[in-house]
Amino acid sequence: MRLVALLSDGIDSPVAVYLMCRAGAEVILLNMDNGIFCAPESKEKVRLLAERLRLETGQELPLYTADHGNTLVAFAEKCEDNYRCILCKRSMLGSAKLFALDHGADGILMGDSLGQVASQTLSNIRSEQHGLGFPVIRPLIGLDKQEIIDMAQKIGTYEISIMRTDGCGAVPKYPMTEAGVYKTREQQERVDFDSLIRHTADSAVRTQ
Numbered sequence: 406m407r408l409v410a411l412l413s414d415g416i417d418s419p420v421a422v423y424l425m426c427r428a429g430a431e432v433i434l435l436n437m438d439n440g441i442f443c444a445p446e447s448k449e450k451v452r453l454l455a456e457r458l459r460l461e462t463g464q465e466l467p468l469y470t471a472d473h474g475n476t477l478v479a480f481a482e483k484c485e486d487n488y489r490c491i492l493c494k495r496s497m498l499g500s501a502k503l504f505a506l507d508h509g510a511d512g513i514l515m516g517d518s519l520g521q522v523a524s525q526t527l528s529n530i531r532s533e534q535h536g537l538g539f540p541v542i543r544p545l546i547g548l549d550k551q552e553i554i555d556m557a558q559k560i561g562t563y564e565i566s567i568m569r570t571d572g573c574g575a576v577p578k579y580p581m582t583e584a585g586v587y588k589t590r591e592q593q594e595r596v597d598f599d600s601l602i603r604h605t606a607d608s609a610v611r612t613q
Contacts, residue, residue, distance in 0.1 A: 407431045408542060409505040410514040411497055412468070414450035414570065417516030417545055419458055419562040420553050424544045425514055426462035432514065434458075434466055435504055435609065437497055440474015442574035453565045455613055461560045468613035471500060476601045477575045483595040486577040491584045492592055493575065494533040496602050502539045503606035512540035518553060519546050532584040 410422045412434045422432055436451045448470075455468045473496070480492045501513045517525045534541055545553055557563035 406512075407433070407508075407510040408512050408514040409433050409435050409501050409508065409510045411501055411516075412436050412451060412454065413516070414447045414454065414566065415516070416557050416563060416566040417518060417553055419454045419516075419566065420556050420560070421514055421516040421542075421544050422458055422466070423461060423556070423560050423562075425542065426458075426464050426466075428544075430514075432462075432464060432466055433508060433510060434468040435501055436468065436470050436612075437473035437500075437605070438470050439477055439573060439575060440472065442474065442477050444571040446568070446570040450565055450568055450570065452613060454562055457561050457565060461562075467611055469504070469609040470612045471504070471605045471609035473497065473500070473605055476500075476596075476605060479596040479601060481575065484592045487579050487581040488584065488589065488592045489575055489577050490580045491529050491532055491589055494529075495589065495593065496598065496605070498534060498537055498539075498541065499598070499602035500605035502537060503602060504609055505539070507606065512542050514542045514544075516545055517543045518548055518550070526582050528583045528585070529581070532586050532589040535586045535589070 408425060408430050410432050412418050426432055434455055455466055459466050476496045480489050484492055505513060520526055
């Protein structure tokens, strides 16, 4: 089983990678570069997390970085602010699917934990994934935050993940928590969604 992991600089996704490596999956790491919405320190944290995960898992874990900033700019200019996180996740999944198909992978790996943040309510997960037609593995889905933190501390990723950065500058003041599928689709149609996700997938370059 080969999986493409959407690796961020946070606490959750590195733990998801560790668990699926332990389960025998071959994992390719894919980090979305948020461009103007991303602090430079975030990229360094991702690099350090990838190195730590290689030590813990014994896997090669190639790290690719893709341009997601253009997509976020398009959403900021043309879509309702409160749908930006759902559209961000939806586009990341779309890009990861194309990247996975290009690299012979069988699914996408994410660090979602149900209800933990606005983009991870059940309604939002449904809207983010609707119509994807590709497996998405979420090994942390039923864990609470403390359980994830405990595991991150055990594998040595926690201290890296909590290194201070400015966070994602694209997060709106009032993110949608109960997104509808059709409303999300209507927002998506305000941009050239297919071209945006294809650009992101094609822009991915191996950085480690």
